[in-house]
Amino acid sequence: MSVVSLTPNNATRPLARVPSPTCHPHEAQPDTTACGSAAGHLVATHRCRVLTHHAVNARYRYLRLQADAPVALTTRPGQFYQLKCPVTENDAPFLLRPMSVYGTGPEPDTMEFLYNVTGVGTRALATLTEGASLDIVGPLGNTFTLDTQWQRVMVVARGVGLATMAPLVQRAAAAGLRLTVVMSARSEADLMRDEFLRSPEARALADVHCVFDSDGSSAVAALEPRIRALLAAAPHDAVYTCGSHRLLMLLQRVLAAHPEITGEVAMEQRMACGMGVCLSCVRLFDCDGDKQFLRVCREGPVFAIRDVVGEVDFG
């Protein structure tokens, strides 16, 4: 069984990426590191038009963009863009805001984001009206590993992890993989089950388990035995997570008993450049016994769950 990466290979890379015969940017950097893998896409600033923008519930907003290039064809599950949020009367965001892609297509130039208004940047972003312009930079980062020959995968999502993993769920469902879906939210009102399992295929293939802070079912002590039982009940080929450090640590413990299962997490970190230049978004990983700082924007955002060094939490 061969594990395929969702990252496009060299043949699909746009030729425009090599500016002149004397320049060899591909050879200038390793394609992979000890853990994590480099992105290897043509990165560009895209001028986009806002097609749709509305509130999904009290916490989340949905944004659909039309770009000036076929971004849907080159964007892979787990990847992100940097958004140049507008300057408003009340907010003047300076840095771009990294945001994972919630969906692409069906048109080759359209892309979707699902976000929570949490600060200056997203507050300014929320003011964009349909028809407005927005610059985005990307695609950035690596992608999840998924083998279409696999039988069943588990997805554990909370908060923004929902948006990050939605494209992975679509990809897995399209390949006919069965899904064990664990969704964690503050309360039932915050849960976005339909937004997460967007297609009829995903809804048909998913065995969904919802846990909430409001009834205590999302607490680690309650969830850990439940996830152990789910993994014991049916063989899983992979477990994915994003959005909660506690869930990540829980899965790292649980996966210790399942060396055969691939475990991946999409990490988050405060970043500036998004391209691996500024070194602000590093986190600590254990790569075969060698502890090293890796860039979430470049070697990630997707990492092996087993490699994450949990006791270091720089916030």
Place this chain on the structure above:
Amino acid sequence: MADLSVRVGALTLRNPVMPASGCFAVEYAEALDLNRLGALVVKSVSPDARAGNPTPRVAETASGMLNSIGIPSKGLDAYRRDVLPAYTRFDTPVVVSVSADTAESFGEACETLSLPEVAAIEANISCPNLEADGMAFAMQAESTYKAVSAIRRRTSHPLWVKLTPNAGQIALIARAAEDAGADAIVMGNTVLGMAIDVRTRKPKLGNVMGGLSGPAIKPLAVRLVHQCHRAVRIPIIGCGGIETADDAVEFMLAGATAVQVGTASFRDPAVMGHIVDGLDAYCGANDVERIATLTGAVALDAQLSDRWLRFAQQSG
């Protein structure tokens, strides 16, 4: 097409636009043609391996950002083996930026990096000097002279010295660098700053204090470039908040021969290419045949203050 070439000491650059160390890495080749830049300035290397500072390493401010990355380094051997080859493949001069804790180790490191494939060495003497309780070499003229002299004794490579905007009496410090044998001055670096989250009451940077960069510091940097221009004969490379061709022209008029672009690349990875295009357009629109003629060409009226004083006295 105007002649955009400039001379920084013995080095001729195809245009005055280059990245600022710390805000550049070869990854930008994915967004920008590195063969269009005047030079490639690599992230600082220090002789001793260090992990860098704790996160969060970056915080947004009004028209700028604070950073406390902390110059992560794996040492000189790893730098030469694993980092440098990625940059010397391009048809653009490569400038290595060096940072060290003592004048002596500065000299040693610069000697080690005086390689044929390296076009110039930028000594980042804005970093802490362990011999002076961590105060940066470039904070004082005496320690500037000592560090630059120590480096000059060990290398005949073109030597650029990066000064700090945190120092007072910048003219004296620039002159000390010139007297000690610097071939050019890079003015300047980030401005020491701090930001606090009023809800959590925690500093916004893991390292508490950090360097402010971006348009917020541009007027300060233009002033420092102009003061250095009046004080020394060696070329000055201006740096601080440059985002557009007009910003670059402003630095050149103030006295810069070339410019470095830092934080702007974080907001648009292709921005340096836009600045090069914009400089050409500026020259075309303003009948400038050689961009080098802009250096120090700020229109100053030497008699203005005298005339104003007379006018003010007349007006009672």
